[in-house]
Amino acid sequence: MAKKIPSTSCNLITVQIVNIPLKLLLEGNAESGRGKCGMLLNNIVDYCYNDYWIHRHNCFCDDSCSANCNVCLEKIHFNKVLRHYDCRSMIDYYVCKYIYRQASEMAALLRCLPWPRALRSMRVLSIGCGSCSDLYAFLYHMAQKGSQLKLQYLGVDKNYLWQLVHRCIVHWADDYNLDVAFKYANVLDLFNKDDVRNKFGLPDVLVMQYFLSDMARVTAVKNMCQLIDDIVCQIIKRMPDGSLIIINDINARQHTFFRQLVSFPTARYYFEYLEQQVLSLSPRSKVWKFHFPLVGRRKYYRYGWKHPGNDILFAVPAYIKKNFSPWEKCGSAQLVIRKGF
Numbered sequence: 066m067a068k069k070i071p072s073t074s075c076n077l078i079t080v081q082i083v084n085i086p087l088k089l090l091l092e093g094n095a096e097s098g099r100g101k102c103g104m105l106l107n108n109i110v111d112y113c114y115n116d117y118w119i120h121r122h123n124c125f126c127d128d129s130c131s132a133n134c135n136v137c138l139e140k141i142h143f144n145k146v147l148r149h150y151d152c153r154s155m156i157d158y159y160v161c162k163y164i165y166r167q168a169s170e171m172a173a174l175l176r177c178l179p180w181p182r183a184l185r186s187m188r189v190l191s192i193g194c195g196s197c198s199d200l201y202a203f204l205y206h207m208a209q210k211g212s213q214l215k216l217q218y219l220g221v222d223k224n225y226l227w228q229l230v231h232r233c234i235v236h237w238a239d240d241y242n243l244d245v246a247f248k249y250a251n252v253l254d255l256f257n258k259d260d261v262r263n264k265f266g267l268p269d270v271l272v273m274q275y276f277l278s279d280m281a282r283v284t285a286v287k288n289m290c291q292l293i294d295d296i297v298c299q300i301i302k303r304m305p306d307g308s309l310i311i312i313n314d315i316n317a318r319q320h321t322f323f324r325q326l327v328s329f330p331t332a333r334y335y336f337e338y339l340e341q342q343v344l345s346l347s348p349r350s351k352v353w354k355f356h357f358p359l360v361g362r363r364k365y366y367r368y369g370w371k372h373p374g375n376d377i378l379f380a381v382p383a384y385i386k387k388n389f390s391p392w393e394k395c396g397s398a399q400l401v402i403r404k405g406f
């Protein structure tokens with residue numbers, strides 16, 4: 066019997082997942098070419114694809130994007146605006162456009178990491194989890210390896226609108242042997258209350274995927290450093306030896322919005338700060354760095370090891386290519402720290 070996705074309400078906004086033909090929800094689009102690997106990612110993209118066409122007429126963006134929230138996403142990513150992902154159409158658009166790339170970047174990284182063989186379960190805490198593109202990468206990697214690992218995933222994000230995606234993940238969790246939970250909070254508040262530890266226990270893997278660059282857009286350097294200090298003191302310090310800190314983000318140290326002549330430190334600047342802080346806490350930690358080549362271009366930013374190529378790992382259905390021009394090349398910088406003592 067088909068499971069139904071419940072709609073829930075929260076303080077800020079009510080997100081209702083309704084009107085989607087159950088057939089689409091459960092089977093995806095006929096064209097999507099679902100395979101065993103990456104299936105949850107396909108489920109989520111299909112869902113957002115359908116949701117986009119159903120709800121785009123209710124888009125409430127105030128800068129007349131006419132529900133083409135690609136315009137809004139570009140403004141957020143490439144202009145100095147304080148806006149967040151604040152519209153349902155934008156969330157749907159984000160998923161269809163970016164998660165193939167982001168999940169591929171993380172999956173490519175997971176292949177390079179040493180995993181203890183005897184591992185039976187793994188607890189992942191994802192800060193600024195949003196679309197959960199890291200989760201699809203973990204599942205993809207485990208499927209590729211034939212791993213029976215029990216994955217526990219706690220996603221924390223300040224934006225309630227991601228419930229749209231998170232409820233779908235919860236709906237399908239059993240099918241992927243997943244324990245998932247989501248918390249809607251500003252990480253800055255989280256640390257004061259010790260919520261993460263009490264509710265979830267300490268993570269074996271801490272992930273920050275495109276989180277630092279998103280915060281850096283709207284946060285002064287001093288406050289970013291304080292945030293990292295808090296992450297180190299409140300979470301990393303308590304994580305067991307051998308646990309991993311994984312950061313995947315834009316391959317840039319300084320972000321410049323040319324048209325506005327604004328420039329500020331971003332991802333790799335904070336990678337360095339975090340690395341220093343963790344190493345001074347646990348000097349025997351081991352550090353790996355990776356970047357993707359920009360194939361065809363001689364000049365790009367090198368950061369540690371170079372991945373052999375930059376193609377994404379997931380097949381993108383034709384209807385997504387046609388409507389959302391998804392990013393199909395990987396291009397991030399990645400920092401991994403295995404905590405020592």
Ligand SMILES: C[S@@+](CC[C@H](N)C(=O)[O-])C[C@H]1O[C@@H](n2cnc3c(N)ncnc32)[C@H](O)[C@@H]1O
Nearest residue numbers: 193194195196198222223224251252274275279
């Ligand atoms: C660029 S998105 C990346 C989302 C996701 N990790 C991914 O890979 O698609 C950054 C996310 O960080 C969240 N975020 C930014 N600042 C935050 C904060 N202070 N506390 C919690 N979440 C935050 C945003 O709401 C957004 O969902």
Ligand SMILES: [Zn+2]
Nearest residue numbers: 124125126152
């Ligand atoms: Zn909108």
Ligand SMILES: [Zn+2]
Nearest residue numbers: 126130134137
């Ligand atoms: Zn918009």
